[in-house]
Amino acid sequence: MLDVLYFIVPITIASAAPLIFTAIGGVFSERSGVINIGLEGLMVMGAFIGILFNLFFAESLGAWTPWIALLVAMLVSALFATLHAVASISFRADQVVSGVAINMLGLAIALFSVKMIFGKGQTDFIQEKIPRFNIPYLQDIPIIGPMFFKLVYGSSIIAIAVAFIAWFVIYKTPFGLRLRSVGEHPMAADTMGIKVTKIRYIAVIISGGLAGIGGAVYSQTITNDFGHATINGQGFMALAAMIFGKWHPLGAMGAALFFGFAQALAISSSSIKILADIPAVYFHIFPYVLTILALAGFLGKSSAPKSLGNPYIKGNR
Amino acid sequence: ACGSNDKDNNDAGEKPAAGNDTEKSEFSIAMVTDVGGVDDKSFNQSAWKGVKEFGEEQGWAKGTGGFDYLQSTDPADYTTNLNNLARRDFNLIFGVGFLMEDAIADIAAQQKDTEFAIIDGEVDAPNVTSILFKEQEGGYLAGVAAALMTKSDKIGFIGGMDIPVIERFEAGFLAGVAAVKPEIKVDTKYTGAFDKAELGKAEASRMYSSGVDIIFHAAGGTGNGVFSEAKERKQADKDAYVWVIGVDSDQYDEGKVGDDNITLTSMLKRVDVAVKDIAQQSMDGKFPGGETKVYGLHDNGVSLADSRGAIPQDVLDQIDEYAQKIADGEVEVPEFVEKKK
Amino acid sequence: MDYVIEMLDVSKKFGNFYANDRITLQLEKGEIHALLGENGAGKSTLMNVLFGLYQPDGGEIRVRGEKVAITDPNVANDLGIGMVHQHFMLVENLTVTENIILGSEPTKSGMLNIKDSAKKVAEISKAYGLDVDPHAKIEDISVGMQQRVEILKTLYRGADILIFDEPTASLTPQEIEELLNIMRKLVAEGKSIIIITHKLQEIMSVSNKVTVIRKGKGIGTVITAETNPEELATLMVGRQVTFKTEKGPSNPTEEVLKVEDLVVNDYRGVAKLKGLNLSVRRGEIVGIAGIDGNGQSELIEAITGLTKVKSGKVLINSVDVTNKKPRKITETGIGHIPQDRHKHGLILDFSVGYNAALQSYYHEPFSKKGIMNYKEVNEKAKSLIEEFDVRTQGVDELARALSGGNQQKLIIGREILRNPDLLIAALPTRGLDVGAIEFIHRRLIEQRDSGKAVLLITFELDEVMNVSDRISVIYDGTIVGTVTPQETNEQALGLMMAGHSKDAVSKEQIAARKDGDEHHVE
Amino acid sequence: MNIMSNKMINILVPVISIILGLLVGAVVMLISDYNPVTGYIALWNGIFGDSYVIGETIRQISPYILAGLAVAFAFRTGLFNIGVEGQLIVGWFAAAYVGMAFELPKIIHLPLALLAAAVAGALWGLIPGILKATLKVHEVIVTIMMNYIALHVVNALIKTISGGGFKTERIHETASLRSEFLSNLTDYSTLHYGIFVALAMVVVMWFVLEKTKSGYELKSVGFNENASQYAGMNVNKNIILAMVISGAFAGLGGAMEALGTFGNMSSMGGFTGIGFDGIAVALLGANTPLGVIFGATLFGSLKYGANNMPNAAGIPVEIVSIIIALVIFFVACGYIIRIGLIRLRNKKEAK
Numbered sequence A: 001m002l003d004v005l006y007f008i009v010p011i012t013i014a015s016a017a018p019l020i021f022t023a024i025g026g027v028f029s030e031r032s033g034v035i036n037i038g039l040e041g042l043m044v045m046g047a048f049i050g051i052l053f054n055l056f057f058a059e060s061l062g063a064w065t066p067w068i069a070l071l072v073a074m075l076v077s078a079l080f081a082t083l084h085a086v087a088s089i090s091f092r093a094d095q096v097v098s099g100v101a102i103n104m105l106g107l108a109i110a111l112f113s114v115k116m117i118f119g120k121g122q123t124d125f126i127q128e129k130i131p132r133f134n135i136p137y138l139q140d141i142p143i144i145g146p147m148f149f150k151l152v153y154g155s156s157i158i159a160i161a162v163a164f165i166a167w168f169v170i171y172k173t174p175f176g177l178r179l180r181s182v183g184e185h186p187m188a189a190d191t192m193g194i195k196v197t198k199i200r201y202i203a204v205i206i207s208g209g210l211a212g213i214g215g216a217v218y219s220q221t222i223t224n225d226f227g228h229a230t231i232n233g234q235g236f237m238a239l240a241a242m243i244f245g246k247w248h249p250l251g252a253m254g255a256a257l258f259f260g261f262a263q264a265l266a267i268s269s270s271s272i273k274i275l276a277d278i279p280a281v282y283f284h285i286f287p288y289v290l291t292i293l294a295l296a297g298f299l300g301k302s303s304a305p306k307s308l309g310n311p312y313i314k315g316n317r
Numbered sequence B: 001a002c003g004s005n006d007k008d009n010n011d012a013g014e015k016p017a018a019g020n021d022t023e024k025s026e027f028s029i030a031m032v033t034d035v036g037g038v039d040d041k042s043f044n045q046s047a048w049k050g051v052k053e054f055g056e057e058q059g060w061a062k063g064t065g066g067f068d069y070l071q072s073t074d075p076a077d078y079t080t081n082l083n084n085l086a087r088r089d090f091n092l093i094f095g096v097g098f099l100m101e102d103a104i105a106d107i108a109a110q111q112k113d114t115e116f117a118i119i120d121g122e123v124d125a126p127n128v129t130s131i132l133f134k135e136q137e138g139g140y141l142a143g144v145a146a147a148l149m150t151k152s153d154k155i156g157f158i159g160g161m162d163i164p165v166i167e168r169f170e171a172g173f174l175a176g177v178a179a180v181k182p183e184i185k186v187d188t189k190y191t192g193a194f195d196k197a198e199l200g201k202a203e204a205s206r207m208y209s210s211g212v213d214i215i216f217h218a219a220g221g222t223g224n225g226v227f228s229e230a231k232e233r234k235q236a237d238k239d240a241y242v243w244v245i246g247v248d249s250d251q252y253d254e255g256k257v258g259d260d261n262i263t264l265t266s267m268l269k270r271v272d273v274a275v276k277d278i279a280q281q282s283m284d285g286k287f288p289g290g291e292t293k294v295y296g297l298h299d300n301g302v303s304l305a306d307s308r309g310a311i312p313q314d315v316l317d318q319i320d321e322y323a324q325k326i327a328d329g330e331v332e333v334p335e336f337v338e339k340k341k
Numbered sequence C: 001m002d003y004v005i006e007m008l009d010v011s012k013k014f015g016n017f018y019a020n021d022r023i024t025l026q027l028e029k030g031e032i033h034a035l036l037g038e039n040g041a042g043k044s045t046l047m048n049v050l051f052g053l054y055q056p057d058g059g060e061i062r063v064r065g066e067k068v069a070i071t072d073p074n075v076a077n078d079l080g081i082g083m084v085h086q087h088f089m090l091v092e093n094l095t096v097t098e099n100i101i102l103g104s105e106p107t108k109s110g111m112l113n114i115k116d117s118a119k120k121v122a123e124i125s126k127a128y129g130l131d132v133d134p135h136a137k138i139e140d141i142s143v144g145m146q147q148r149v150e151i152l153k154t155l156y157r158g159a160d161i162l163i164f165d166e167p168t169a170s171l172t173p174q175e176i177e178e179l180l181n182i183m184r185k186l187v188a189e190g191k192s193i194i195i196i197t198h199k200l201q202e203i204m205s206v207s208n209k210v211t212v213i214r215k216g217k218g219i220g221t222v223i224t225a226e227t228n229p230e231e232l233a234t235l236m237v238g239r240q241v242t243f244k245t246e247k248g249p250s251n252p253t254e255e256v257l258k259v260e261d262l263v264v265n266d267y268r269g270v271a272k273l274k275g276l277n278l279s280v281r282r283g284e285i286v287g288i289a290g291i292d293g294n295g296q297s298e299l300i301e302a303i304t305g306l307t308k309v310k311s312g313k314v315l316i317n318s319v320d321v322t323n324k325k326p327r328k329i330t331e332t333g334i335g336h337i338p339q340d341r342h343k344h345g346l347i348l349d350f351s352v353g354y355n356a357a358l359q360s361y362y363h364e365p366f367s368k369k370g371i372m373n374y375k376e377v378n379e380k381a382k383s384l385i386e387e388f389d390v391r392t393q394g395v396d397e398l399a400r401a402l403s404g405g406n407q408q409k410l411i412i413g414r415e416i417l418r419n420p421d422l423l424i425a426a427l428p429t430r431g432l433d434v435g436a437i438e439f440i441h442r443r444l445i446e447q448r449d450s451g452k453a454v455l456l457i458t459f460e461l462d463e464v465m466n467v468s469d470r471i472s473v474i475y476d477g478t479i480v481g482t483v484t485p486q487e488t489n490e491q492a493l494g495l496m497m498a499g500h501s502k503d504a505v506s507k508e509q510i511a512a513r514k515d516g517d518e519h520h521v522e
Numbered sequence D: 001m002n003i004m005s006n007k008m009i010n011i012l013v014p015v016i017s018i019i020l021g022l023l024v025g026a027v028v029m030l031i032s033d034y035n036p037v038t039g040y041i042a043l044w045n046g047i048f049g050d051s052y053v054i055g056e057t058i059r060q061i062s063p064y065i066l067a068g069l070a071v072a073f074a075f076r077t078g079l080f081n082i083g084v085e086g087q088l089i090v091g092w093f094a095a096a097y098v099g100m101a102f103e104l105p106k107i108i109h110l111p112l113a114l115l116a117a118a119v120a121g122a123l124w125g126l127i128p129g130i131l132k133a134t135l136k137v138h139e140v141i142v143t144i145m146m147n148y149i150a151l152h153v154v155n156a157l158i159k160t161i162s163g164g165g166f167k168t169e170r171i172h173e174t175a176s177l178r179s180e181f182l183s184n185l186t187d188y189s190t191l192h193y194g195i196f197v198a199l200a201m202v203v204v205m206w207f208v209l210e211k212t213k214s215g216y217e218l219k220s221v222g223f224n225e226n227a228s229q230y231a232g233m234n235v236n237k238n239i240i241l242a243m244v245i246s247g248a249f250a251g252l253g254g255a256m257e258a259l260g261t262f263g264n265m266s267s268m269g270g271f272t273g274i275g276f277d278g279i280a281v282a283l284l285g286a287n288t289p290l291g292v293i294f295g296a297t298l299f300g301s302l303k304y305g306a307n308n309m310p311n312a313a314g315i316p317v318e319i320v321s322i323i324i325a326l327v328i329f330f331v332a333c334g335y336i337i338r339i340g341l342i343r344l345r346n347k348k349e350a351k
């Protein structure tokens, strides 16, 4: 039994990490009132840039490479998200369409660049991966140690830290207060002298940065190269995690962990002998069914920010 | 970069043409990829390798009248791409992948003067040759290698989607393992997808954690996760005994961990060999239309890649013995997995 | 003259339409200046210009003698101008304190300093007698308290010029009285106030001067002490307005609505109606007087089937409709003018024509076998527009584009034209100008005179006194007493609304009879 | 007379958006050393070049119309159906199954297969609809999950009914949308009658929304649940109905593939993408039935015509995807173009 947990817990955390980053990015954007269905495209960009940077700078940067690659991926995706910001905030584009365009554009640009740079459909494999390590002392704690502190990715720790930092920023700082007010009632915020447009830009750019990290974590821990299928659907899962988590950073983290858990549970239970006769398809759909059941269990409306999706037009009521 | 030197000769788009058609040959060949593209490190790439090498050997240029390919971005593109090439008067057109069966059947019926070949699929038409591979024979050798190399006597197989081609890999692999060590029960899992690396990784993690030391994957991009997991284990512990057996092409590069490599070997599926073979026959006027050609060990259609020292020579010798038995017809490798109850 | 604000010949255009056409308004230090005009006259627009939400298309603004350009609310804040908006500018899921400090948040090492802020909020609220709970969420507090939060927001920023845009529209009489006192206190402290309101008695009681605008143009400024409500109304509307709606004696016949021992719980399971009894007969208007939150909403929702009844009975024309589907109940003969016209009364994104059919679209001739006949729908809507004087571009205009008064007329027309036996009118005149109010009151009385029953729910004492034939006072989920307007007065009602029983009140009344004579509305 | 009437602006906005997208695409091509003129000629020829490609373009548009209708219909009733993809997949399977499993006269078989697709899609929409209506579960998450479930379940079903294979048998001729006539007309393209089904559904959506009592209710609930409840409508029923109808449109989109383009269904390695593209199609068309035709035409033509760019101009498909994305992006930004046009008009009028 414990063995199962020793397997499930680390897998859960590791596979949740990219979703946590991205979903929290989504929380920032949507809390400011801007729908971000483009998370997928932003992740693609991050995954691509992470690998690209890693491949080119591994020689000179050594073990630091994956970490700096995360930063670079963050910057590039943040820049890319600016496109979504301009369209949906300044140009009042339909935020969903703009997001769909971001998804298409992200993948197209990344794949085109791969073709141009590598002359083939996917990149080479990186050698400097995000490392896994044992946390001294903590790993020796019985039961908990092997579950949480053995062979952990640094990126997983950062993901969890980011969730708490995001919670802190959104609920404990002036910026967070403004962010929330802008997403709920932008006109009220405006009358209080808050620059609605500025806050929304910042939020969307943050969402790009975090989704970029999410993508780069994924590509640098799981695939180790970048190709057309590296990111396929994780952005949408992150979107689901964000909604499941009720637009709350810790909720989003919880939901991402839940997805990872459901997946790990399916994998581990499929190897249990008595379940061996059950057709594989049941295990394949298990995580998704479990999610739906869990949602149905969490009664109550999810509370989307009230102005989500509405461009703010000064003086309109 | 590439392709910008097109001297386009679009005559009202009637027959869109590309490339410099200076040296038009009598015979020309082309192929349509499935959605993977010609650099998918898998059968598309291998098929294109065959087409290209064949064309270059004849001194042709890429483009109409020589050799060329079209990439499909969507299964709905198959027929149009095939039709497109047929209308550009290629003599022999390859369709790559079982998903193209129906499209080839349709177009072959329309374009009766063009010869077609379907890779990995079967189409019954007088102007179509079907090319199949005995993946089970390659899988068998992989199984032999795994069984000979395992220290824990625990071996894993990770498949992508649960479809007949992959089942042939599995069936052969199981048979190969059983031939060496019948007591080993291979841990077999299908992830249900070719593009979910995180599933491959999680599945591999579970297997390695349970003591498995060699995993054969036939799971495309999902397999990336298998490599990733193995490499991390190797990185964390240089002495860890973990291996992956690659599939389709030589996946040695995927296995690099610093100075080590966790790729034990790869099971090669030599689509290029088959493509060249059929192209030659067609050019010689001996196109085996209406026939199904099955390429196995014997025809060099499947084989194991160079293990670059990962497998010691004495083991390689033993593998060769098994290979010989298959080639001699002494061993018949099953195509299907015996239904587990 | 020492003007703190001078708006000189200010104009504001929307497209080609002048919402403000060279309006002048001058505010003295320490004065309460009322701004009066019909719905859509341009009052809010003018104030939004002053607050920097709109940019004027002409004229100039001086603040304390200096010419200024108020390019956004920040500038207004810096100039010491604060505004309490017609539709509250509060973020519902934030706390009182958070709403107040928003935009100029005090921090402690980068973190919001909620503790000190709350303390400061508490201090200011105490200083001005503005009772609020600094830690409550806006969505959980009453409208009156939200109003006070709005005021605190301006005071917190040190505003000494305060704009109130229709602050009393949704307050109870008690809250209004409180608010007017607060205003008096504020000017006593040296602040200056502009107030927009449609209630002339408020203007008379609290303001020093009144500026009247009509259809975007300034009509003039008068000194309150030198005018009277009739003159103001005439200035504003451009014709005579009668205040006390003429109505003959009622002639009630059989009972249409009977409510017996009604118990309704809210979603938390707390009882909101605790065994309420009520009866309305044909040919009478029964007014429900009471302070907001004593069960009025639940009563209406229970009658109309929008909420579940725990126990008790609702009978309409002797048919038991308890816990029946809303449509079933409507069909039994109820018309309902809902309290919140945007939330319940209209589909704002539907056209006027579509909205006119909201309660009857499923009937012939508007639809037949599942197919709509929009020609009929629009024909009907046209006659409604005609009959109820709904000012609109036409049946295809979106309901959203109508002013509040006209939206209300549309709803009332829709409900009355269905010819219901019982018309429930909840706060039917909220936010409307006197002209519109007069119109609506007349309609309610017409209904009564044609033998229908009317149930009027209102927070306005003079409305309930003027229009009702009987008044039932609701308090804490029950009816504490039913009186006729003739046998009571506003003080007595006020006491009953605070929970005193009818008998207790009439004893007090005898003592208070002497000054009762003086009390006569306007 | 106006120099530019509002109507003209309404037409100009998307046109300019498309031109802008193509212009930026041209810049991208120039930067990457391709000839944009050649590229666009190839694109044009790939869409309109001859009757064959026109046939194929129209064929490609059909499922986009249906996917677009599905998304648009849900949007009009206040729901965001990201699950069109999954509904389309189950519709595809249902049509393919009915098409192969029964032997019936065409007049019964084809409608039955279409109906099966619609019903399957509708059922797939029913689940998120019920969860939304009864338990307030957010439809976006449920539909995303339902997409994955559809993919795996359908793959498993294909394996089962094909006896361990990877594709269903070909449908019988009696269930096929394929048309000798249309095919001959377009030089043996795979154009099939599906486009008429799609257009019929456009009319159906228009009719349902604009002409029926249900449409009135659906729109009403989409705009304001509270007022709809006040008006005696059954809000929950309408939410479920909306998802069901939306799903039925999506399911029919799958039937286009099953009965027209492919004639069967193969195991799917991943999503078709049509459902996700349907989101863009719907919103480009402002969620109106006619708009969906515009969106689908734009999307379908670019997507299909793009295939000719590598073929005829040697330009990699990825560039084409970039261009498509840019066009969508600019169409989405139509507002700013509109403002620009109005400014321009006012300036001219001033003179």
Ligand SMILES: Nc1ncnc2c1ncn2[C@@H]1O[C@H](COP(=O)(O)OP(=O)(O)OP(=O)(O)O)[C@@H](O)[C@H]1O
Pocket (backbone or CB within 6 Å): A315, A316, A317, C014, C018, C019, C037, C038, C039, C040, C041, C042, C043, C044, C045, C046, C086, C403, C404, C405
């Ligand atoms: N954002 C806007 N766009 C277009 N027209 C507007 C806008 N805001 C106000 N108007 C128009 O300006 C006129 C004045 O509106 P305003 O809100 O100032 O009226 P008001 O006097 O405050 O009315 P009320 O007493 O109902 O609050 C209205 O007729 C309205 O049509």
Ligand SMILES: Nc1ncnc2c1ncn2[C@@H]1O[C@H](COP(=O)(O)OP(=O)(O)OP(=O)(O)O)[C@@H](O)[C@H]1O
Pocket (backbone or CB within 6 Å): A317, C039, C040, C086, C166, C400, C401, C402, C403, C404, C405, C430, C431, C432
């Ligand atoms: N989106 C809009 N577009 C055009 N005009 C608008 C819009 N919103 C409001 N208006 C105009 O603004 C004016 C005032 O609207 P508002 O809703 O404030 O009416 P009101 O009478 O002030 O309502 P209330 O009774 O709530 O005080 C209306 O005359 C209306 O024509």
Ligand SMILES: [Mg+2]
Pocket (backbone or CB within 6 Å): C043, C044, C045, C086, C165
């Ligand atoms: Mg106003």
Ligand SMILES: [Mg+2]
Pocket (backbone or CB within 6 Å): C039, C086, C166, C404, C431
């Ligand atoms: Mg008003």
